[in-house]
Amino acid sequence: MVGRERERTALADFVAADGGRALVLRGDAGVGKSALLDHVAALAAGRGHRVLRAAGVEAEAELPFAGLHQFLYPLLPSLDRLDDRHRRVFDVVFGRSEGPPPSVMTLGIAVLDLLALAASHEPLLLVLDDGQWFDTSSTEVCGFVGRRLTGSSVGLVVGLRAEVPSGFDTAALPELPVGGLSERASEHLLDLRNPELDPRTRRLILAEAQGNPLALLELPPHLLRGGRTAGGHSAVPAHTGVPLPQRLQQIYGARIAALSGTVRAELLRGALDGVGAGAAAGHTRGTRYRMRDVDAAAAYGLLDIDPLSGEVAFRHPLVRSAVVQQATPNERRAAHAALAHVHREDVERRAVHLAASTVDPDEQVAAALEAAADSATVRGGSLAAVSWLTRAAELSESHGERSRRLGSAAFVAGLAGLLDRAQQLVRSDAVSGTDESPASVVAAAYGAFYEDGDVRFSRQQVVAAIEGIRDGGTPAPDLGTSSAGDAREPHAGAERDADPDADQPRPTTGDANTHAPHPATTRDTTAHAPHPAASQDRPSHPRDEVLTRLVNLLLAISQYASEAASWERTHALLASLGDRVTAHSRIYEDAWGDVVLRGTGVRERVERALADLRGREPWEITRLCVAAYHVDALGPYRRHLQRVVDREVETGAVASGMTMLHLVMLDQMAAGEWDDAERTGRRGLELTTSHHHALFAHHTRAYLGLLAALRGRTDRARELQAAVEAWARPRGVGFLTQLADAIGTTAALTDGDYEAAYLHAIGITPPGTFTPYAHQAPRTLLDLVEAALHTGRTEQARRHALAARRAGLPAVSPRLALLTYGALAMTATDLAEADAMYRRAETHPAGAAFPFELARIRLAHGVRLRHTRGPGAARPALTLAADAFTRLGTPPWAERARAELRAAGASAPAARAHRAPLTWQERRVAELAASGLTNKEIGARTHLSPRTVSSHLYRVFPKLGITSRAALRDALGRLPEERNP
Numbered sequence: 001m002v003g004r005e006r007e008r009t010a011l012a013d014f015v016a017a018d019g020g021r022a023l024v025l026r027g028d029a030g031v032g033k034s035a036l037l038d039h040v041a042a043l044a045a046g047r048g049h050r051v052l053r054a055a056g057v058e059a060e061a062e063l064p065f066a067g068l069h070q071f072l073y074p075l076l077p078s079l080d081r082l083d084d085r086h087r088r089v090f091d092v093v094f095g096r097s098e099g100p101p102p103s104v105m106t107l108g109i110a111v112l113d114l115l116a117l118a119a120s121h122e123p124l125l126l127v128l129d130d131g132q133w134f135d136t137s138s139t140e141v142c143g144f145v146g147r148r149l150t151g152s153s154v155g156l157v158v159g160l161r162a163e164v165p166s167g168f169d170t171a172a173l174p175e176l177p178v179g180g181l182s183e184r185a186s187e188h189l190l191d192l193r194n195p196e197l198d199p200r201t202r203r204l205i206l207a208e209a210q211g212n213p214l215a216l217l218e219l220p221p222h223l224l225r226g227g228r229t230a231g232g233h234s235a236v237p238a239h240t241g242v243p244l245p246q247r248l249q250q251i252y253g254a255r256i257a258a259l260s261g262t263v264r265a266e267l268l269r270g271a272l273d274g275v276g277a278g279a280a281a282g283h284t285r286g287t288r289y290r291m292r293d294v295d296a297a298a299a300y301g302l303l304d305i306d307p308l309s310g311e312v313a314f315r316h317p318l319v320r321s322a323v324v325q326q327a328t329p330n331e332r333r334a335a336h337a338a339l340a341h342v343h344r345e346d347v348e349r350r351a352v353h354l355a356a357s358t359v360d361p362d363e364q365v366a367a368a369l370e371a372a373a374d375s376a377t378v379r380g381g382s383l384a385a386v387s388w389l390t391r392a393a394e395l396s397e398s399h400g401e402r403s404r405r406l407g408s409a410a411f412v413a414g415l416a417g418l419l420d421r422a423q424q425l426v427r428s429d430a431v432s433g434t435d436e437s438p439a440s441v442v443a444a445a446y447g448a449f450y451e452d453g454d455v456r457f458s459r460q461q462v463v464a465a466i467e468g469i470r471d472g473g474t475p476a477p478d479l480g481t482s483s484a485g486d487a488r489e490p491h492a493g494a495e496r497d498a499d500p501d502a503d504q505p506r507p508t509t510g511d512a513n514t515h516a517p518h519p520a521t522t523r524d525t526t527a528h529a530p531h532p533a534a535s536q537d538r539p540s541h542p543r544d545e546v547l548t549r550l551v552n553l554l555l556a557i558s559q560y561a562s563e564a565a566s567w568e569r570t571h572a573l574l575a576s577l578g579d580r581v582t583a584h585s586r587i588y589e590d591a592w593g594d595v596v597l598r599g600t601g602v603r604e605r606v607e608r609a610l611a612d613l614r615g616r617e618p619w620e621i622t623r624l625c626v627a628a629y630h631v632d633a634l635g636p637y638r639r640h641l642q643r644v645v646d647r648e649v650e651t652g653a654v655a656s657g658m659t660m661l662h663l664v665m666l667d668q669m670a671a672g673e674w675d676d677a678e679r680t681g682r683r684g685l686e687l688t689t690s691h692h693h694a695l696f697a698h699h700t701r702a703y704l705g706l707l708a709a710l711r712g713r714t715d716r717a718r719e720l721q722a723a724v725e726a727w728a729r730p731r732g733v734g735f736l737t738q739l740a741d742a743i744g745t746t747a748a749l750t751d752g753d754y755e756a757a758y759l760h761a762i763g764i765t766p767p768g769t770f771t772p773y774a775h776q777a778p779r780t781l782l783d784l785v786e787a788a789l790h791t792g793r794t795e796q797a798r799r800h801a802l803a804a805r806r807a808g809l810p811a812v813s814p815r816l817a818l819l820t821y822g823a824l825a826m827t828a829t830d831l832a833e834a835d836a837m838y839r840r841a842e843t844h845p846a847g848a849a850f851p852f853e854l855a856r857i858r859l860a861h862g863v864r865l866r867h868t869r870g871p872g873a874a875r876p877a878l879t880l881a882a883d884a885f886t887r888l889g890t891p892p893w894a895e896r897a898r899a900e901l902r903a904a905g906a907s908a909p910a911a912r913a914h915r916a917p918l919t920w921q922e923r924r925v926a927e928l929a930a931s932g933l934t935n936k937e938i939g940a941r942t943h944l945s946p947r948t949v950s951s952h953l954y955r956v957f958p959k960l961g962i963t964s965r966a967a968l969r970d971a972l973g974r975l976p977e978e979r980n981p
Contacts (some may be wrong), residue, residue: 002189003186004035011036011039012566014155015040015044015125020150020153020154021150022174023176024171025160025176026175027120033129034159036597040127041053044243048122049124050118052078052124053127054071056131056132064135067138072583108141108148111141111144124154126154128156128158131527132165132166139167142168142171143170146171147172162177163301163302182211186209186211189213189217190202193220198434247826252302253326253967258300259300260296263296264337265331268331268335269338270314272356275289275312275320297858310328332356347372350374351365351372352391355392361397390425392405393405402429414446414447414450419447419451424447425483426440438468442465445557448619450655450695452695453695455731456731458553470576507750529660539828551582556592559592559775562735574586584609584624586606588623588626591630591850596777599812606633614735618653619656621641625641631812632816634666635670638667642664658688658691658693665681668680669703672888677707678707705740709743710750710888711888711889711892712750714750728740735775741776742764744760745761749787752892752956754787754790754791754950754951755791758787758791761787761853762784767793767800770804778819781804782822782856785800788800790950801826817846841854851884859896871904872904881897892958896958917959918975923972924954925952926952928942
């Protein structure tokens with residue numbers, strides 16, 4: 001038994017108490033009273049009680065003494081042991097003889113004598129379930145007896161439904177209220193019995209059951225057998241009713257059927273409009289239909305009415321579902337039409353109620369529903385928008401409009417992570433013997449790209465579709481005589497016909513969450529004009545909408561391919577489209593491709609585009625923020641992404657939500673919030689893997705690997721690097737293979753393995769140039785320079801730093817400016833130039849936004865100052881670097897800085913707890929170096945190159961907390977002796 005600790009304790013005390021007692025368990029239907037009665041019966045039987053059970057039956061509620069007869073039937077053989085007067089009372093009551101009916105007191109005393117007689121040998125417990133159905137005469141006697149059990153060996157436990165009036169209500173017996181399960185207990189019970197439910201169906205059941213154990217147990221198999229899950233969202237933003245199994249229907253069905261048609265119609269309107277129910281009644285969002293003249297339903301226990309405000313709510317969500325389920329289709333359509341009139345000022349609610357009330361195609365209703373889908377998308381309701389666009393397609397009068405709307409539904413479904421649904425939608429629009437439509441290409445390419453990472457096939461499909469549209473090979477959809485942009489007031493007459501009080505609109509009740517029509521979404525005469533920010537980059541004609549989707553998808557594919565020839569073909573194709581390519585798509589083209597070649601001015605264009613986020617679709621915001629990341633302008637928009645990502649993951653464009661999590665993580669990494677970044681990355685990995693988005697899952701692994709490398713968890717970093725590399729390289733996903741190389745570079749730098757770092761870095765771009773369309777090439781500028789310097793490749797390092805300056809990287813982004821100045825300072829042979837460049841880097845206004853890069857530059861500056869100007873000049877820079885690395889949480893880098901501080905004469909703690917042990921090879925090289933051998937001599941003895949020996953020593957120094965070969969002997973002497981096996 002789950003979540004009934006309080007009730008079980010009370011029942012255990014009841015059974016263990018001395019003397020007779022009575023107790024009433026009162027709760028709603030299905031709340032678990034019968035289970036608790038079974039529990040108390042088992043407890044009593046275990047303590048040697050004789051247990052007698054009875055259950056009220058509604059069909060016998062009018063039969064006098066039927067309940068008492070059922071209760072006492074097992075004791076009838078003992079009647080002969082009673083005195084004649086009491087025996088005659090029972091004979092009259094149970095029809096064995098004729099006579100005047102006894103009074104309640106007379107019969108009650110006789111029952112007490114019979115119970116005392118039966119309990120003379122063993123304690124007796126009477127258990128009555130569904131006591132509300134006991135006949136009045138039996139109820140009065142049971143109440144009389146229950147109040148007089150003190151001092152006896154008899155107990156009485158009665159289970160009652162809270163919502164059904166009963167004679168026990170005035171019996172004055174002690175009560176134990178039985179409420180619904182707590183939220184935690186409800187979740188535990190549901191997961192215990194149905195562990196494989198998808199999250200949305202699980203939430204739907206929890207919301208509908210509201211702690212009712214019977215509903216928690218009965219709803220899941222019924223919904224799953226019927227194929228109903230929460231993945232398919234209703235076409236109405238209210239309540240369409242969860243299909244109830246027969247057992248749950250019976251709880252309220254008879255009472256609903258007994259109401260008049262007028263009252264049932266009021267209940268149906270309230271149910272379809274989502275009027276609150278149960279504990280959630282006070283939290284219903286927005287304006288809801290206000291039911292009138294429903295006192296009869298309240299009297300039947302179906303509604304609760306607030307005595308002060310008069311607000312009406314359903315007693316339980318199951319009542320609401322039962323009302324909808326018992327209505328006929330015509331009754332439901334009429335109710336929806338009336339509700340459309342009630343909500344005539346609300347774009348979404350009016351449109352979807354109209355759609356639910358409409359059977360035949362109606363272009364005006366379809367256009368209104370399409371506007372509602374636009375509104376829902378902006379608010380993070382892409383899942384609902386898919387259903388509404390699908391319904392709009394069904395109501396379209398022309399094939400062209402139907403095809404266009406199905407294409408839009410498929411597009412939104414793809415971005416909402418419903419890739420299978422997107423494929424189903426485009427297949428439903430397929431015409432035998434015709435070529436693939438552009439919409440089907442979008443859906444197919446999304447599946448191949450995001451699920452499988454197939455950049456080659458996806459690109460071929462998308463390019464062919466774009467060329468077809470450009471060359472006229474793919475006919476534009478026939479938009480018919482009306483379009484989504486000029487819809488008139490639909491079905492006003494139908495609304496008035498459905499509502500007899502249409503000329504005097506019904507009052508509606510609102511709360512603090514009441515929402516007006518969204519200004520960016522309306523397309524009919526009841527709506528406001530779109531917000532300028534929402535429409536300034538929209539295609540000028542619906543015919544170009546699919547083209548824009550294809551172009552943006554091609555740009556995303558090209559970004560992930562990260563291959564120069566592919567990008568050049570993309571540029572050529574987009575150039576041939578002229579002004580049919582939107583301004584935002586041009587931003588993506590420049591930012592997502594190669595910021596070295598095309599990044600100048602992109603930052604300003606992105607900032608202008610993101611100046612006003614109101615009314616923008618989530619994928620549009622996400623794409624612009626990706627562009628902002630490429631030019632290191634993401635920081636100001638992170639808070640907005642964090643605000644909207646939850647809603648997009650929950651009910652919106654989940655694919656956009658995945659990218660939002662990437663962006664949030666990247667900005668957290670850049671800002672040095674590495675604990676938060678790791679949590680964000682883990683959440684993203686869970687989300688991407690659960691939705692089978694292999695591309696995004698490996699993308700997330702790459703960022704987690706990069707973060708692990710920064711933090712000194714290099715073994716974990718290399719595991720993730722290998723996983724990303726193995727998946728991405730065969731598929732040609734260059735974006736991820738470059739990230740894998742970046743992980744290898746960062747891990748090697750963290751370990752002090754500069755030779756390996758250099759080899760990884762030149763796998764991204766050779767020194768002295770930036771490989772075109774390799775997005776990691778400018779980002780690893782400082783990595784390549786530092787690795788080259790530490791391995792004696794000073795000429796290559798200087799050449800690479802100068803190439804950054806020639807390419808104008810400081811003008812592209814603040815981070816690239818910081819890296820460029822740092823690289824120029826590290827490689828400068830002229831002391832004055834070095835000082836000037838270090839000063840520009842360390843005083844750069846954006847330096848604080850990139851603490852890891854700034855700390856690395858300060859560490860390099862401190863080392864140089866120690867060698868050129870002495871320890872005193874080096875300490876400030878080294879102290880700042882050590883403090884920054886410690887705050888960031890990267891022990892190897894912090895230890896490296898502390899070692900330099902000690903070499904500069906400062907008393908920096910060694911932090912030995914963070915030092916990694918020497919490998920066997922590192923210890924051998926260190927011992928040979930401590931003996932005075934040169935790198936060349938050590939290499940000859942160990943069969944290593946002098947450069948590899950140097951790399952080993954660079955790793956050894958920070959592990960030992962030293963900075964020079966002269967300190968090796970003493971440091972090695974402090975190490976514990978190795979034991980030979």
